[in-house]
Amino acid sequence: MIILEFKAYGKKGQYQSIDEAIRTVKFVRNSCLRLWMDNQGLNKYDLNKYCKTLAKNFSFANELNSTARQAAAERAWSSIARFFDNCKKKVPGKKGFPKFQKHCRSVEYKQSGWKISPDKKSITFTDKKGIGRLRLKGTWDLWRFEKKQIKRVRIVKRADGYYVQFGVSVDCTETLRPTGNTVGLDVGLKEFYTDSNSYAEPNPRFYRKGEKNLKFYQRRVSRKKKGSANRKKAINRLGRAHLKISRQRQEHAKRLARCVVQSNDLVAYEDLRVRNLVKNHCLAKSINDAGWYQFRKWLEHFGQKFGRVTVAVNPAYTSQNCSQCGEVVKKSLSTRTHACKCGCQLDRDHNAAINILERALGTVGHTGTWIIDPNSSGDLSSTFPDSGLVEQDGSLNEESPRMRDRGVSIIFR
Incomplete structure (x- = not known):
């Protein structure tokens, strides 16, 4: 649909x-x-x-x-x-x-x-x-x-x-030729994501860029008399500013997810608890601005549409373990370079993306995978226990629970 x-x-x-x-x-x-x-x-x-x-x-x-x-x-x-x-x-x-x-x-x-x-x-x-x-x-x-x-x-x-x-009600599945490529994605705040091939997608930070205008319109709302027509106009103008940022973030996530899925036969990503991550008040605004969960939903949707495999893996220790020898190299969030005794020296996110891909290749067909057979109606994806992402297979439209069918797609004007 x-x-x-x-x-x-x-x-x-x-x-x-x-x-x-x-x-x-x-x-x-x-x-x-x-x-x-x-x-x-x-x-x-x-x-x-x-x-x-x-x-x-x-x-x-x-x-x-x-x-x-x-x-x-x-x-x-x-x-x-x-x-x-x-x-x-x-x-x-x-x-x-x-x-x-x-x-x-x-x-x-x-x-x-x-x-x-x-x-x-x-x-x-x-x-x-x-x-x-x-x-x-x-x-x-x-x-x-x-x-x-x-x-x-x-x-x-x-x-x-x-x-x-x-x-x-139409069939929105498409068949693509196999590319022979696999990729692991590590999302972040500095870069939107870093893949296992060392490519880093810049983070657009739509909310941060539009925050100045939002504060301006918010001040205009607070200065108007409650219940007045001018206050309603100011609230509407503030709502339109928020709506623009929301559309920018959604279109960005959809464009990237479609490109990644079409270019790879298997896409691995972190099974993050975004609901718990935003409890960190120091990073909550940046995490919400990145839109990781929205990006994940579009990955899963396009994976089903194009018959690709999308795998959600446990993110534990993906940044600490060495992708070459497996040794645990403890590092804080401020440490952006992974340096191991074995001689492996990579960017922190690049190292994590490689570990994510390796875990995905080892768990395909088990918990945390979504395997779609082009000749069948497709299997629903699953998540790791206690992942906090229960409604993984829901509709991409949050306004109507009745349209939560597999393969639902939203096409904007």
Whole structure:
């Protein structure tokens, strides 16, 4: 399944109708969650049935399409199922007990409640919310796909406007010729990653570069009177600045991951606990700015798409062990050169990348590997125990748990 995203254009009244639909989705989702908390033993089908009760009791809920209400109930059940899975897997730390949603920014329809124009340049929502016809603008054309292939339609609100996403059910796998190359990647803060061939990709540091503008817009927000129209405008401008940095980081990770996977038959990387690493307040900002976990998810996605092998290995002692003789050479974070008694002298990250590749070659077919057979539907990847990366095979879109299918791909406008 792929997700095609288009910018949506309409009138001010239509945007207000979209906001009302989003608030209704939040109400349905929180109501279903409250029902589950008050009654034990409920399943997702009970939550779907409860949507009909909400439509009878509340007129604004009845105005929303029935499939959109069901999608909202599925959001509630996704958070519940994730909590149960974390408990069964004994994930360390908090298990993520479902919480009531305070902010919502999307409304999702299934295969009813909308109608796309014959030229595929506009879409009309036919429920009673009054959204109406929205013009679509993007670089991808929907005429390539039939209507029955579109399984989901979602309206997303962002700081720079509204977007319409189409979940299209297609086979997004491709077959590439074997290259005969293998590579190990060691991510870092000085360089984005260093591979086992001694190539170092520079770290773009998008947040650091845009931090001056963010502080400027943040000061403007703090100076405005709370509740005023000028404060809302300042908050929107700050949100657009954050959105730009987020898109830059995501596009950078996607571009690099695609290039690395296409150039190698096997890609090895560290199975890092990013959630625990950011607890270091001295390095948290730099780690979040690097986007290691996002880079890892794109590696795994393109590995499945192109039929490559991606291996997550335990990073313990990869920087301390000598890649030539295996001797432990202790060094602090400030020591950037690996020098061993055997005469091996390499950059610290280069030495770690070689160790990562060697471990991957020794664990292929075991825990921590993701092996895709081009002739089959593909095996799900796995992680090392207590890795902290439980949702490794999830969708690359964080806004909709329903689209967490294997092989999901996001194509931006």
